[in-house]
Amino acid sequence: MAMFGLMVVFLMAVLGYSEPLIERYVTHFSYDEQHLEFALQPPGTQDISRDYSSFDGEGSHFDVLDRDADGFIGGAHELRDLYWIDRFFLFLFDDYDGVLPAIRSASSPQAVSKPIAVADKLISFEEFPAGFRQLNAQFATEFFDHSAARFDLAVQQDASRLEGLVEERFRSLGLPRADVFSRIDRDGDKNLTQDEVNEYRRCYRPFEKGAEAVAAMDVDGDGRIARDEFLGAPELHTFILGTDHVGRDVLTRLVYGARLSSTIALLATIVSFFIGVSWGAIAGYYGGRVDNIMMRFVDVMYGLPFLFIVVLLIVVFGRSTINLFIALGAVQWLTMSRVVRGQIIALKEREFVEAAVVMGVSRMRIVFRHLLPNTVGPVIVYSTLMVPAIILEEAFLSFLGLGVQPPHASWGLMITEGVKVMETAGWMLLYPSIFLGLTLFSMNMVGDGIRDALDPQLERD
Amino acid sequence: MSLLTVENLHVQFDAPEGVVRAVDDVSFCVAPGETLALVGESGSGKTVTCLALMGLLPDRIARVPRGSVLWEEKNLLAASPQELRRIRGNRMGMVFQDPMTSLNPYLRVGKQLTEVLTTHRSTSHGEALLQATAMLERVGLSDPERIVTQYPHQLSGGMQQRVMIAMALLCEPSLLIADEPTTALDVTIQAQVLDLLKELQKSLGIALLLVSHDLGVVAGLADRVAVMYGGRIVETASTRALYREPKHPYTQALLSSVPRMDRAKVDSLEVIPGVPLRRTDDPVGCAFAPRCSHAMDQCRLERPSFSSSPLAKEGVQVACWVCPEYSS
Numbered sequence: 001m002a003m004f005g006l007m008v009v010f011l012m013a014v015l016g017y018s019e020p021l022i023e024r025y026v027t028h029f030s031y032d033e034q035h036l037e038f039a040l041q042p043p044g045t046q047d048i049s050r051d052y053s054s055f056d057g058e059g060s061h062f063d064v065l066d067r068d069a070d071g072f073i074g075g076a077h078e079l080r081d082l083y084w085i086d087r088f089f090l091f092l093f094d095d096y097d098g099v100l101p102a103i104r105s106a107s108s109p110q111a112v113s114k115p116i117a118v119a120d121k122l123i124s125f126e127e128f129p130a131g132f133r134q135l136n137a138q139f140a141t142e143f144f145d146h147s148a149a150r151f152d153l154a155v156q157q158d159a160s161r162l163e164g165l166v167e168e169r170f171r172s173l174g175l176p177r178a179d180v181f182s183r184i185d186r187d188g189d190k191n192l193t194q195d196e197v198n199e200y201r202r203c204y205r206p207f208e209k210g211a212e213a214v215a216a217m218d219v220d221g222d223g224r225i226a227r228d229e230f231l232g233a234p235e236l237h238t239f240i241l242g243t244d245h246v247g248r249d250v251l252t253r254l255v256y257g258a259r260l261s262s263t264i265a266l267l268a269t270i271v272s273f274f275i276g277v278s279w280g281a282i283a284g285y286y287g288g289r290v291d292n293i294m295m296r297f298v299d300v301m302y303g304l305p306f307l308f309i310v311v312l313l314i315v316v317f318g319r320s321t322i323n324l325f326i327a328l329g330a331v332q333w334l335t336m337s338r339v340v341r342g343q344i345i346a347l348k349e350r351e352f353v354e355a356a357v358v359m360g361v362s363r364m365r366i367v368f369r370h371l372l373p374n375t376v377g378p379v380i381v382y383s384t385l386m387v388p389a390i391i392l393e394e395a396f397l398s399f400l401g402l403g404v405q406p407p408h409a410s411w412g413l414m415i416t417e418g419v420k421v422m423e424t425a426g427w428m429l430l431y432p433s434i435f436l437g438l439t440l441f442s443m444n445m446v447g448d449g450i451r452d453a454l455d456p457q458l459e460r461d
Numbered sequence: 462m463s464l465l466t467v468e469n470l471h472v473q474f475d476a477p478e479g480v481v482r483a484v485d486d487v488s489f490c491v492a493p494g495e496t497l498a499l500v501g502e503s504g505s506g507k508t509v510t511c512l513a514l515m516g517l518l519p520d521r522i523a524r525v526p527r528g529s530v531l532w533e534e535k536n537l538l539a540a541s542p543q544e545l546r547r548i549r550g551n552r553m554g555m556v557f558q559d560p561m562t563s564l565n566p567y568l569r570v571g572k573q574l575t576e577v578l579t580t581h582r583s584t585s586h587g588e589a590l591l592q593a594t595a596m597l598e599r600v601g602l603s604d605p606e607r608i609v610t611q612y613p614h615q616l617s618g619g620m621q622q623r624v625m626i627a628m629a630l631l632c633e634p635s636l637l638i639a640d641e642p643t644t645a646l647d648v649t650i651q652a653q654v655l656d657l658l659k660e661l662q663k664s665l666g667i668a669l670l671l672v673s674h675d676l677g678v679v680a681g682l683a684d685r686v687a688v689m690y691g692g693r694i695v696e697t698a699s700t701r702a703l704y705r706e707p708k709h710p711y712t713q714a715l716l717s718s719v720p721r722m723d724r725a726k727v728d729s730l731e732v733i734p735g736v737p738l739r740r741t742d743d744p745v746g747c748a749f750a751p752r753c754s755h756a757m758d759q760c761r762l763e764r765p766s767f768s769s770s771p772l773a774k775e776g777v778q779v780a781c782w783v784c785p786e787y788s789s
Contacts, residue, residue: 350562351557351558351559352563352564352565352566354557355555355563355564355625355628356565356576358517358553358555359549359550360546360547360548360581361546361550361576362580370567373565374566376567456567456569456612456614
C-alpha cells in the first residue's frame with residue numbers, strides 16, 4: 001500500500017513539474033489540431049484587459065467582444081471572436097498590424113493565449129502567397145463559405161451582395177465599415193488562377209477545421225459559443241474531464257494546479273516540520289522555565305486567529321507563493337511542537353536517556369540523536385496529515401483572495417470554484433476533489449510506510 | 462588513596478507532603494579495584510545515592526544541602542557540566558537495572574557503543590567500531606560483528622545487559638557503578654552476568670560500586686558491604702565479617718529473613734516487624750529504632766553515628782547504641 005501511495009505522489013510530482021511533457025501529452029488528446037485551440041489553455045494566460053488601449057482606441061470593439069461585460073476579453077469564446085476579427089482585419093487592411101503582436105509584447109510570453117498561439121502558428125499570414133490578395137469573386141465566395149459557420153455569412157455568388165453582407169456583419173459587430181471586396185480584389189480583374197486557389201486551400205485548411213469545431217460546440221446554432229455552451233461536460237477526445245465556466249480544460253488546470261498545490265503543501269509541511277520539531281523537542285527536554293516560556297508562546301500563537309497571522313505575514317513580506325507557504329508553515333508548526341513535546345517528555349524519563357547522560361553525551365546530541373528518532377512515528381503521521389490540511393487552507397486563503405490568485409490554478413481554488421457550480425457542472429467539483437482525495441490518501445499511505453520503514457521494532461524481511 | 466569518596470552526603474526532595482530526606486548523612490569510600498556493595502531495602506536511598514554520584518538527580522526537585530562527592534580530590538557536586546561530562550562515561554561507567562529500557566530502541570547497538578568513544582576520545586568511527594566489537598567479545602557475546610548491526614530489541618535480556626556492560630567499559634573507566642544490574646534478568650542469566658562482572662573487575666582492575674537489595678548477589682561479588690536503612694548507612698563491614706557476624710540489629714534481621722543453605726532448614730523465615738519509615742519521617746534518634754527489638758530510650762532520642770570516621774579505619778563500623786562494640 002505504501003509503495004502504491006508513493007508511486008501516485010511521485011507520478012503527480014512528475015506530471016506537475018514537467019511542463020513541456022504535459023503540453024505535448026495533452027496535445028495528443030485531440031484527434032485534430034484545431035481542437036487544441038480549445039483544449040490547451042494554461043490557466044491565467046488569456047485575459048486582455050480593457051486597458052489595452054491600442055485595441056480599445058477604435059471605439060466600441062471592446063464592448064462587442066467583451067460579451068459577458070466583465071471588462072476582460074477572457075475565455076476561449078471571446079478570444080476566438082477577437083482572433084477571427086483580427087485575422088479578418090489583417091486580411092482586409094494593409095495598414096493593420098493585428099492585435100496579436102501587440103498582445104504578445106504587452107504580456108509575458110506565457111501570457112499569450114494558447115489557442116491563439118496554436119492557431120496563429122498554423123495559419124501564419126506571412127506564409128500566404130503574394131497572389132492571395134488577387135482574389136476573384138469565386139474564391140471570395142469560397143472563402144466566406146468556409147467562414148460562414150462563424151460569421152453567419154450566407155453562400156453568395158454575387159460579389160456585391162457578399163460585400164454588402166460583410167459590411168452588414170461588420171456593422172452588427174460595431175466595427176467600422178469595411179470596403180471588403182474592393183480590398184480583396186485589388187487589381188479589380190475579379191480573377192484568381194487555379195494555382196493560387198490551391199495554395200489558399202492548403203493554407204486555409206486549419207480555418208475550415210476550426211470553423212467545424214466551433215460549429216460543433218455551438219449547440220443552439222446562433223453562431224456564438226455562449227457561456228453555458230462552453231461549460232463543457234467531459235468528453236472523450238476533447239476535454240476528457242470537461243471545461244470550466246470560461247472554457248478552460250479541467251484536466252489541464254488540474255495538472256498545473258498539482259504543481260502549485262503540492263509545492264505549497266510540501267514546503268509548508270517542511271517549514272513547520274523543522275520549526276515544530278526543534279521547538280517541541282527543546283521545550284520538552286529542557287522542561288521547567290524554558291518549557292514554560294516556549295509553550296506559552298505556542299499557546300499565544302494558538303490564541304491568535306491563524307488567518308490573522310497569515311494575513312500579517314503576507315502583508316509584511318509581500319504576496320507571493322513562497323511567502324504563502326512560509327506563512328502557512330509558520331502557523332502549522334504549533335500543533336507539531338505540542339506533539340513532539342509530549343513525546344519527548346514521555347521519553348526523557350526513560351533509562352536510555354539517563355544512560356546516554358551517564359555516557360557523557362551532550363544535551364543537544366541527546367535531544368536530536370537519542371530522543372527525536374524515537375518520536376518519528378507520530379511525527380511522520382502528523383506531517384502527512386498536515387499536507388492535506390495545508391492544501392485546504394491554501395484553498396481557503398485563495399478564496400479570500402490572499403492565496404493563489406485566480407488566473408493560476410490550485411486544487412483548492414478549483415474546488416472552491418466547483419462548489420459554486422456543482423449543480424450544473426458537477427465535474428468541476430468532482431475531479432479536483434478526486435485528485436485531492438487521492439493525494440491525501442497517498443500521503444497517508446506514504447506516511448505509514450515511512451513510519452514502518454523507520455521503526456526498527458517492526459520485523460523486516 | 463581512594464577513588465571515590467562520599468562525605469556526609471545529604472539529598473532531599475521537595476514532595477507535596479514535605480521534605481523527603483532520601484539520603485541522610487551518608488559517607489563511604491571506594492578504593493581502586495575494590496567492590497563495595499550498597500545494600501538496603503526499597504526506599505533506603507541506595508539508588509538516590511548512585512544518582513547523586515552520577516549527577517543524575519532531577520534538578521528541579523532534588524537538593525543536596527550538604528556533603529561532597531570527591532572523585533580523586535575533585536568535587537563532582539560542584540563540577541561544571543563540561544567537567545562532569547568528561548568524567549562520566551570516561552572514568553566512571555554505569556550499568557542500569559533494566560537493559561531493555563537502557564538501550565535506545567532506535568539506534569543500532571554499534572552506534573550506541575561507538576558514541577561513547579567518539580564523544581570522549583577522538584577515535585575515528587571505524588576504529589571505534591573495532592574497539593566496540595572487541596569489547597562485545599570480551600563480555601562474552603559471540604558474533605559481535607552481527608550484534609553491532611542489530612537493534613536492541615533483537616537481542617535477549619542477558620545479551621542486552623552484556624551490551625550495557627560493554628558500553629560502560631569501553632572507555633576503560635576506573636569505577637563501574639552497577640545499579641541492581643541483575644534484577645531484571647532471570648536467574649540463570651543473573652548468574653552469568655554476575656560471573657562476568659566479577660571476572661571483568663578482576664582482570665581489568667576496576668572498582669565496582671554495586672547497588673543491590675539481593676544479599677545473595679552481594680555475598681558473591683562484594684569485598685565490602687554498606688547496609689543502608691532510611692537513607693543512612695547503618696553498618697559497614699567486609700563481606701565475610703558482615704555475613705558471619707552482623708552487628709547492627711537491622712543487618713541481623715535482614716540476614717535472618719533470607720533463607721540460607723548453610724543453616725538448618727526452618728519452617729518460617731523471620732520477619733522484621735513494623736513498617737519502613739514514611740518518606741517524610743525525620744527521626745531524631747536511630748532510624749531503625751521503631752522496629753528494633755533491642756531499642757533503648759537512647760536509640761529514640763539520640764542519633765548514633767560511626768564511632769570513628771569510616772575513612773580512617775577499615776573494618777566493621779556500626780551506627781547503633783545497642784552494639785557492644787559501639788558503646789565501648
